[in-house]
Amino acid sequence: MSQVKMTVNGKEMSGEAEGRTLLSQFLRETLGLTGTHVGCDTSQCGACVVHVDGVAVKSCTMLAMEADGADVATIEGQAAADGTLNALQQAFQDHHGLQCGFCTPGMIMSAADLLKTNPQPTEAEVRHHLEGNICRCTGYHNIVKAIMAASGQDVSSIAAE
CATH class of the missing domain: 1.10.150.120 ([2Fe-2S]-binding domain)
Structure with a gap:
């Protein structure tokens, strides 16, 4: 297990992950951000799209460790702090x-x-x-x-x- 740190929706977050842990899994299971959905695990459906350093990626195709130090945006960070939709x-x-x-x-x-x-x-x-x-x-x-x-x-x- 290794420590993975990233900025998610403007907040510093970290957690432990195995080398094989997918970013989608890390976001959902370690960080509790369940808005990123996993529909296929084969990069076909796009339900897991997040932005990593400003680029849209299918988070089921990226290891959590590859996002170490990155700026990650998920669906949870799209609305305003008061819940107003963008x-x-x-x-x-x-x-x-x-x-x-x-x-x-x-x-x-x-x-x-x-x-x-x-x-x-x-x-x-x-x-x-x-x-x-x-x-x-x-x-x-x-x-x-x-x-x-x-x-x-x-x-x-x-x-x-």
């Missing part, structure tokens, strides 16, 4: 971009990554960026609409499904 989270709620909610943390973290580099993506760009995230409930239409709305674009002409 614009992206609010757009998911307003535009029904979730159903069961299992994929939502990974979708929001992936979408935040997209909007950081492309503040007003087209529908095609949003769909392309989300190719690594799987949703089994929504059919993606309202997820795409929510992301575009969060970017400040008019989505009134996009039909609801």
